[in-house]
Amino acid sequence: MVDSFEFPGLLQRQKKFAMKLRDEQRHSLLRGKLSMKILKLFACAAMAAVIAVPAFAADYKKEYKVSTVLPAPFPWGIAAEKWAELVNERTNGRINLKIYSGTQLVSGDQTKEFTALRQGIIDMAIGSTINWSPQVKELNIFSMPFLMPDYKAVDVLTQGPVGEKLFKAVESKGAIPLAWAENGFRQVTNSQREIRTPADLHGLKIRVVGSPLYQDIFSALGANPTQMSWADAKPALTTKAVDGQENPMTVYKIAKIQTVNQMFMTRWSYVNDPLIFAVNKRVWKSFSPEDQKILKQAAVDAGQVGIAASRNGDEEALKEIVQHGVKVTELTADERQAFVDATRDVYNTWAKKIGSDLVKMAEESIEKR
Ligand code: X2X
Numbered sequence: 001m002v003d004s005f006e007f008p009g010l011l012q013r014q015k016k017f018a019m020k021l022r023d024e025q026r027h028s029l030l031r032g033k034l035s036m037k038i039l040k041l042f043a044c045a046a047m048a049a050v051i052a053v054p055a056f057a058a059d060y061k062k063e064y065k066v067s068t069v070l071p072a073p074f075p076w077g078i079a080a081e082k083w084a085e086l087v088n089e090r091t092n093g094r095i096n097l098k099i100y101s102g103t104q105l106v107s108g109d110q111t112k113e114f115t116a117l118r119q120g121i122i123d124m125a126i127g128s129t130i131n132w133s134p135q136v137k138e139l140n141i142f143s144m145p146f147l148m149p150d151y152k153a154v155d156v157l158t159q160g161p162v163g164e165k166l167f168k169a170v171e172s173k174g175a176i177p178l179a180w181a182e183n184g185f186r187q188v189t190n191s192q193r194e195i196r197t198p199a200d201l202h203g204l205k206i207r208v209v210g211s212p213l214y215q216d217i218f219s220a221l222g223a224n225p226t227q228m229s230w231a232d233a234k235p236a237l238t239t240k241a242v243d244g245q246e247n248p249m250t251v252y253k254i255a256k257i258q259t260v261n262q263m264f265m266t267r268w269s270y271v272n273d274p275l276i277f278a279v280n281k282r283v284w285k286s287f288s289p290e291d292q293k294i295l296k297q298a299a300v301d302a303g304q305v306g307i308a309a310s311r312n313g314d315e316e317a318l319k320e321i322v323q324h325g326v327k328v329t330e331l332t333a334d335e336r337q338a339f340v341d342a343t344r345d346v347y348n349t350w351a352k353k354i355g356s357d358l359v360k361m362a363e364e365s366i367e368k369r
Contacts, residue, residue: 059286063096067117067125069110069230070183071101074254075313076275079181079306080126083277086298091291097124103131108231111210118174123283125175126306128183128273130210138169140354141362143213143271145343146336148366151311154182154272156365165358170276176284179299181275181306183248184314188268190244191237191261194329198222198342207233207245216346217270221339234260246270250310253317258324265321266329268339277303 066084071077077099084097105122106112114132116122129139141147141162148154157163158180170177188195190204202222208214209227218225226242236242237260244262247255252262277299287295322328331339351359 060095061123061283063098064123064283065105066097066099067103067105067113067122067127068099068101069103069113069128069131070251071099075250075306075309076126076128076181076183077101078309079275079277079302082302082305083126083298086301087295090294090298095287095291095295102231103229108229110229114173114175117278117280120280120282122280124277124279126181126275126277128210128275130183130214130273132170132276133211133213136166136169136173137211138166138354138358140211140213140350141166141358142273143210143217144347144350144354144359144362145217145270146340147347147362148272149269152369153366154274156369157362158274160365162358162362162365165361170278174281175278176281178277178279178296179303181277181303182310183273183275184250184310185269185272186246186248187252187265188244188246188270189252189257189262189265189326191240191263192243194264194327195266196329196331196335197338204244205242207236207242209233213346213350216349217343220343220346237261248273248310248314249317249321250313252326253313253320258321258326263325264327264329266331268331268336270339270343275303275306 066080068076068080072081080099080101084099087095087097100122102108103110103113106116110128110131111134113122113125113127114135117125117127118135129142133139133143141157142154148157158166163180167177188201188206190206192204193200195201198221201218203224205224205226206218207228208218208225209229215225215227228236228242233242233245234255237245237257240261244264247257249265251257252265279295284292318328
């Protein structure tokens with residue numbers, strides 16, 4: 001104010017300036033109000049769109065392809081069907097999983113399943129650690145001969161720090177792992193003779209699948225291993241192109257293994273192959289966080305159902321196998337130890353390939369179980 005007295009005319013200019021400022025403020029306020037209005041309109045339109053079309057549905061596929069090897073009533077297929085059922089139920093039919101068994105999406109070549117999943121040829125899969133181990137070498141850990149003495153040992157691996165590391169390894173290779181299920185402890189069968197000692201395996205042609213670890217195990221035991229997909233195994237056993245193979249007992253029961261000359265079985269439970277529910281990375285990212293949660297929880301729940309089917313089914317399967325006249329051999333502790341000793345070098349060689357730290361962690365987890 002003092003200034004205005006000292007400089008005549010200044011007050012007038014100040015007044016003018018103040019009026020101009022007010023005008024501009026009024027205009028910009030009006031502009032602001034207008035743009036708020038426009039924004040609100042847009043928001044309303046967007047909300048209307050959201051209400052009209054279920055969230056994210058526009059990005060979703062009508063159907064997601066889920067790959068497995070074994071269909072229901074194998075425990076593997078039971079887990080897969082349960083997953084599809086729960087996801088459908090919990091998303092009110094917004095997400096549909098369709099199961100393709102026999103790894104038909106990769107022409108039956110089960111060791112290519114993970115690659116196809118990573119590439120998006122397959123949207124989702126419930127895969128055996130055996131079949132994915134050629135691409136994710138850490139998964140060979142479950143194929144380390146005689147590492148896991150019982151189910152509790154399997155559980156401390158899948159549910160503990162080893163499982164976490166394995167899931168990280170799967171993710172680093174391009175698929176999102178969600179949960180575990182189980183194929184089961186694997187027993188060896190053949191058409192020729194009872195197997196009680198490593199020497200009994202000498203010269204037997206045994207069908208195996210997965211990574212070269214299996215070639216190494218059976219070679220160390222003096223057998224003649226041959227790598228073959230499941231689709232080719234049954235015909236090869238029928239024609240006696242191969243003498244034997246190894247799989248869980250639920251598989252024998254359902255696949256009627258006695259009809260393909262497998263009249264000798266040794267219960268050595270040398271490995272167990274858990275199954276992993278996993279989703280292609282791009283497909284996973286297309287789901288809303290809520291739907292990701294539903295997919296994961298449904299996989300965990302379906303995994304439990306699958307594991308129960310495998311573990312409960314094993315004893316039942318044994319009874320049926322015996323009824324079919326298959327000679328079932330139980331090993332004494334010493335007899336089993338002879339197989340452990342004969343495969344120890346293979347174990348040590350593969351511990352380095354898989355990662356000595358991871359194998360050590362697994363051994364410690366099992367020790368503490
Ligand atoms: O092929 C097999 O032996 C099977 C069905 O057990 C697997 O996919 C690993």
